[in-house]
Amino acid sequence: MLKIALFVLNLLFLVFGVELLWIGAAMHLNLYPLSLLVGKSISEVPAVLVIVGVLIFFMALLGIGSVVKESIMAIKVFLILMILIFLVEIMVELSTYIFRSQVYSNLNNDIEQSFQDNDEISTQGLLDQLQIKFRCCGSNNYTDWLKAPFDQETKSVPWSCCINITESCGRDVSNQMSNIHSVGCTEAISAWIEEYFLIIQGTSVCFAFGQVIGIFISTLYIKKLKDIYIPDY
Numbered sequence: 001m002l003k004i005a006l007f008v009l010n011l012l013f014l015v016f017g018v019e020l021l022w023i024g025a026a027m028h029l030n031l032y033p034l035s036l037l038v039g040k041s042i043s044e045v046p047a048v049l050v051i052v053g054v055l056i057f058f059m060a061l062l063g064i065g066s067v068v069k070e071s072i073m074a075i076k077v078f079l080i081l082m083i084l085i086f087l088v089e090i091m092v093e094l095s096t097y098i099f100r101s102q103v104y105s106n107l108n109n110d111i112e113q114s115f116q117d118n119d120e121i122s123t124q125g126l127l128d129q130l131q132i133k134f135r136c137c138g139s140n141n142y143t144d145w146l147k148a149p150f151d152q153e154t155k156s157v158p159w160s161c162c163i164n165i166t167e168s169c170g171r172d173v174s175n176q177m178s179n180i181h182s183v184g185c186t187e188a189i190s191a192w193i194e195e196y197f198l199i200i201q202g203t204s205v206c207f208a209f210g211q212v213i214g215i216f217i218s219t220l221y222i223k224k225l226k227d228i229y230i231p232d233y
Helices: 002-038 040-069 072-116 121-134 143-147 185-227
Strands: none
Touching: 002 040, 002 072, 002 121, 002 185, 040 072, 040 185, 072 121, 072 143, 072 185, 121 185
8 A cells, every 4th residue: 555655656746847847948948038138047947947857757766666666775765855855845935935026126127127228139139039928018018118229209119019910010109009018028027937936836835745745655665664574675
């Protein structure tokens, strides 16, 4: 019974590791244009998720292998890894909670600065990518483009601000407000990141609960294997 329970638990850990890898990869792909604009700091979050996902994935593989082989030594290593990852998760959760508002504040300032400094073709292209991906316009709203050195004389915004892209899209913005994204990119990107954080937090709570159960079951299983004198190999 303990063997089956531990095997199933490790399968769930395996799924969680893959989920973190997928979330990390998705965040990296979507935030890559932003990382080129504001620096590599924004790419640290996806990188941490990928690293933790890989660790959990291989921890789960080790757990499955140790259960199949009924190796006391392998289960002990698995138990130690599970405890270490559990402690790291607690530290990461506390750090995220403490520095969350600061992270969003820095992100908002970086995005706003990027829209103010869009005087290069390459920068304009990256901002277009962001506006298309997140269906937004400007840092706070479309008026940021009217202040920026884009096209102040004709009161125009980039075509990437448009909901439905046409030939004259973005020109004389006051006459086509219904076709311009009303949400600023700062708000859209922050909301997108927050949505992913909520998904991660929800699954992390379930994973942490599973880890506590896994630690308990692993301890009992090691004791059981020792009691029936299964050799440690």
